[in-house]
Amino acid sequence: MKAGVDVGPTNTDAALLGHADAILSTVKVASVPGDPVASVAAALGRLGAPPLAQVAVGLRGAASAVDDRRGLYKVAVLRIGGHEAQAVRPLFGWPEDLLRAVCAATAIVDGGGGLDREDWTPLDTVAVARFAAGVAGRAQAVAITGLFSPLDAEQELEAADIVRAELGDLPVALSADLGSLGLIERENATVLDAALSGFATDVAARLAAALSPVTAVHVTRGDGTLMSLEHLARHPGLSLGSGPASMLRGAGVLTGLEDAVVADVGARRVRVGALAGGFPEEAPGGARIGGVPVGLRIPELIRVPRPFEPAELAEAVDRMQPGADRLPLVVVGGGERAVPGGLHPAHGTAAGAIGAATSPVGGQYERVVRLPDRSDLPAALEAVIEEARASAVRAGADPRHVRILEAADTPLAYLPGPFVRLRARAAGPPAQL
Incomplete structure (x- = not known):
């Protein structure tokens, strides 16, 4: 048996699943303010679960920590790029209170500086x-x-070695690990990843201690997949957006739909998102967390405050429709009765917990390559696919059963020369050891 837990700001939902992911029972308990681990323990205690093979936890605490400006590490922000990287300074446009909570110092140093290796300058x-x-x-x-780390992450790694030699075993976040092209969005995501290091390390250690009899413990991430506690401690920013992602996944599992528009009706707001191929439709170009744009895989959402007019919700649903062929509307959440239309699946109030319990462990990889000869594309894409597969295994997937969810190449017409963006996603069931 396995369980899923979705820790919300007000309530925590838990679901117990048996053979073939049959839903055996669900519970809802009040969340312990500011303590997601205690909320998980309370929900599992109410669930009365027998010994479990796996627990998957939907943690929204990372986003709350950023929104509330609490429990964040002070971060030294280093950008590699020299003159080409100085048009917009690091952390430009951040809200003042978040800037005070996070920023220890910023600097831009020489390095990189070209699209071809022969044009690069030494770090x-x-x-x-x-x-x-x-x-x-x-x-x-x-x-x-690094300004050009989507092409080559070597100088980020070199700088990290120097930083560790000077400062010891501090958390060091590298933008190449987050894999977004836009410099500002990628840098913002990397800074938040570093700022959340203390929160993630504490939560991972406490979850491991609280759930020690369980064989495997995973947490949700913003792309609708899972990662191990060790991976959470290394890359806490990947958990941003994981609450809505689990909800969307759960709505699909409960209805058997891989493509749908989903309305999650809470006590204070409605969130409308979409499923595509069984996974959350991503916000184009990333999303905003804590008031800053970030280059992370986060579900695209439209928020409607409660109480709402029917026309407001209808407009949000229409905007999430992909085109003329309308997708079905699935309504979940504790306040789902406020929406008379659409599909209302059984156990919809625990959609987030069910989505967490049934999600695979995921990994991704993306880079930009120069391909003067298009015949080199299959080999280049295969290398990216293998990196995505390895990323899923590092996140806790069973290496024997990892499959590729997506592999794509996109020519970058705005760059001089034959540059192509390669991207792959992989997922597999959690490894039990």
Whole structure:
């Protein structure tokens, strides 16, 4: 048997699943304010679950920590790119209160600087070491973003080694691990990833201790898949957006639909999103977390405050429809009775918990490559596919059963030369050891 838990700001839902993911029971308990681990323990206690093979937890605490500006590490923000990277300074446009909560210092150092290897400039290792020494005692984590890391992450790795030599075992987040093309969105995501390091490490350790009899413990991530507790501690930013992602996945599982528009009706607001191929439709170009744009895979959502007029909800549903061929509307959440139309599946109030319990462990990889000869594309794409597969295994997937969800190539017409963006996603069932 396995269980899924969805920790919300007001209530925590849990679901017990048996053979072939049959739903045996669900419960709803009041969340413990500011303590997601205690909320998980309370929900599983109410569920009265027997020994479990797996628990998957939907944690919304990371987004709450950013929104509330609490429990965040002070981050030293290092950008590699020299003159080409100075048009917009790091953390430009951040809300002042979030800036005060997160920023220890920022710097831009020389390095990279071209689309071809022969045009690159060496990393200014002296400037990196000077910056690291200058933030000693002030920074609790470091975020490193290279302007051209989607092409080559070598200089980010080199800078990370220098930072660790100066500062010791501080969390160091690299933008190449998050894989988004836009510099500002990728850098913002990397900074938040570093800022959430303390929160994630604490939650991972406490969940492991609280659920120690369980063979496998995973948490949800924003693309509708799962990751291990160890992966959460390394990349906490991947959990941003995971609550809505689990809800969307659960709505699909409960109805057997892979493509649908979903309305999650809560006590204070309605969130409308879409499923495509069984996974959340992503916000184009990323989303905003805590008031800043981030290049992370997060569900595209339209929020409607409650109480709402029927026309407001109808407009949100229409905007999420992909085209003239209308998708069915699935209504879930604790307030689903407020919406008379659409499909109302049994156990819809626990859709987030069911989505967490039934999701696979995921991984992704993306890079930009120069392909003067299109005949080289299959080999280049295969290398990216293997990286995505390895990413899923590192996140906790069973290596024997990982499958490729997506593999795509997109020519980048706005870059000089034959550059192509390669992207792959992989997923598999959780490894039991």
